[in-house]
Amino acid sequence: MTVSNVKTSSKREGSPSELLDDQVLLRQQTIIEAANQMIATIAADQQLIYLNTFGRQLLGVAQDHDLLAQPLYVHDFHLPATYSYLNEEVFPKLKISAGRWDGELELKNLQGELIPSHMTIVAHLDAQGEVAWITGIAKDLRLRRQYEAQQRLALRVFDNTIEGIMVTDAQARILQVNQAFVEITGFTEEEVLGRTPKMLRSEHHDEYFYDAMWDQVEVEGRWQGEIWNRRKDGGVFLQWLSINCLKDPQGKTQYYVSVFHDLTEMRAKEAEISHLSSHDPLTGLGNRHLLNERMQHAIRQARRQHSRLALMAIDLGEIQLINESLGHVACDRLIQSQGKKLAMMMEDSVTVVRFGADEFTVLIEDVMDPYSISQLAQKVRKSLQEAVEVDGHRVRLSPSLGIAFYPEDAADEGALLRNAQVALNQAKQSGRDTFRFYDQNMGQEARERLMLEQALRDAITQNALELHYQPKVSLNTGAIYGAEALLRWNHPMLGSISPAVFIPIAEVSGLIVEIGYWVFRDVCRQLSLWREQGLKLPRIAVNMSVQQLEREDLLQQLLSSLQAHHLPVDALELEITETGLMKSEGRALSCVQALSAEGFRLALDDFGTGYSSLSYLRRLPLSTLKIDRSFISDMQSDRVALSIVKTIIQLSRDLGLDVVAEGVELSEQADQLRDMGCDLVQGFFFYRPMSAGQFQELLLPLDETIEH
Secondary structure (H helix, E strand, O other): OOOOOOOOOOOOOOOHHHHHHHHHHHHHHHHHHHOOOEEEEEEOOOEEEEEOHHHHHHHOOOOOOOOOOOOOEHHHHOOHHHHHHHHHHHHHHOOOOOOEEEEEEEEEOOOOOEEEEEEEEEEEEOOOOOEEEEEEEEEEOHHHHHHHHHHHHHHHHHHHOOOEEEEEEOOOOEEEEOHHHHHHHOOOHHHHOOOOHHHHEOOOOOHHHHHHHHHHHHHHOEEEEEEEEEOOOOOEEEEEEEEEEEEOOOOOEEEEEEEEEEOHHHHHHHHHHHHHHHEOOOOOOEOHHHHHHHHHHHHHHHHHHOOOEEEEEEEOOOHHHHHHHHOHHHHHHHHHHHHHHHHHHOOOOOEEEEOOOOEEEEEEOOOOOHHHHHHHHHHHHHHHHOOEEEOOEEEOOOOEEEEEEEOOOOOOHHHHHHHHHHHHHHHHHOOOOEEEEOOHHHHHHHHHHHHHHHHHHHHHHOOOEEEEEEEEEEOOOOOEEEEEEEEEEEEOOOEEEOHHHHHHHHHHHOHHHHHHHHHHHHHHHHHHHHHHOOEOOOEEEEEEOHHHHOOOOHHHHHHHHHHHOOOOHHHEEEEEEHHHHHHOHHHHHHHHHHHHHOOOEEEEEEEOOOOOHHHHHOOOOOOEEEEOHHHHHHOOOOHHHHHHHHHHHHHHHHHOOEEEEOOOOOHHHHHHHHHOOOOEEOOOOOOOOEEHHHHHOOOOEOOOOOOO
């Protein structure tokens, strides 16, 4: 704010002095209008009587606004609080403080925008010492505030970024470092200022490396890459470093800015992720991914060197039973123990991986002859057979091994693995506790079994299996006593497939459990349907596999199916093979006892074919003994078979059990059995297995009685 009216001189108009004064005033006015600060004159009553061009732009006052005709006052350009401060604090003190005040104040233009400014206020006094007018000079601080905010933000970023930052001058003397630099290197800011980055050098790079790095910085203005540096404690660490050269307008280097981050933790995580992706978390051994990589590399090398590889597939055996009897934790410890044992038997060049739940695979390179692999297989088998202490229990396993060679048995890693698995399956089917080498015929058989297994899986999901019923007949009355539910599979392409073919496949693959549950549910459904039709329900025998008997949820599954169809427990009879019980006597026996306690009737199928039947027969809570068909077919020509049949019939009578003869195909056989006191029979002489609809025609209504 400056004086707007200048008093005229007492000199004569038009004189040289007056002309000179006018030129001075015009020059001063031009300077004031050209100023990039607001300059204003304020009267004693605080009315604006002059405002330069910049001031009008700053305060939003039009350039043609007549300040005398349309008066504006100081309070029009401040918030109430700011104006009160001016009116009550600043203006009254101008005379006391030599007529001048400097400070920052907030202006408000006519559009309501607030403008930070630096203000100089000068009071002009008259002869009596009173304020005649006031000059106000204001500098717009908005750009400076923005710059300061940017500086504060940059400083916060500089101090808080996780990357270490180091700024040096053109002579590479350190001028500034941030907190991340201190944390990463261990050096404080005071310890590095004025020194050069050479203090961080490790011994991992030679002078040529550093010369090439700085040459690139000078030519291209920047360099980035991995570099090993040293911390204050002497530890060496890998970092990703970026160096940028900052130059002045003349192209002369002023500063170097280095930004880096520590790669140690990231590389450790990458190594951990890489390890996890290629190793089994339970045993620490390799996994399938690692095996594939090693096989690919080994086959390429063997192809170049004309050498031989061996791949050994190992199944521990009995793991599922141990898992169900001792629990998951104990089972995991057992697998860990066996994996460690297996790894310790092998040389460092041998790759040992955990291929599945209880399967391991061993890749041996540079095999000299198959005999050495045979010796190794024997060693592995014996070692894995040794008793292991798990949670106070001594556990013995029945390992099986399958072995395939490159290039004799396979041309690539996929075929090599496949054929080793084929050999393993053959070893398992041979009774376990053994090993087998792959051969071509075995491969064809395995492919056919695999095809049937997949088709069987599809048949289960597509409900393509069917139940037939073979009646059981009373020899004394000729009436139907019950029936046995028999599984049938009619493949759309292969036709009817014998149970003798697909049942073993179901047992090996584990599908037999799912199939067994389906059979039980379907029999319950069929019985419920016959009951709704007013028919007298026969007792239906359902075959149970030993794998079902080993399942902890078997009892609950059966009870749920019966409850769903409102059937009594004795509506069905569970047939269990003697040979199946012997394979898993401990677990199966406890399951059989639990079933009997719930009221289920239990029949022992194929009785007499086992090697120790009588030794444990007294422990089985049975309802029925079934005489195996082999004895029935031979009893007319074989006195031993006839004697066995008589013995079983008498034993059943003494034990209070029902006895059923299977496979009766001749009238003479029926007569013999009747004479020996066997009343219940089944076989082709009476009825062949038939569909549910055909069997339904043989059933009597509920109001008719059946004489036995």
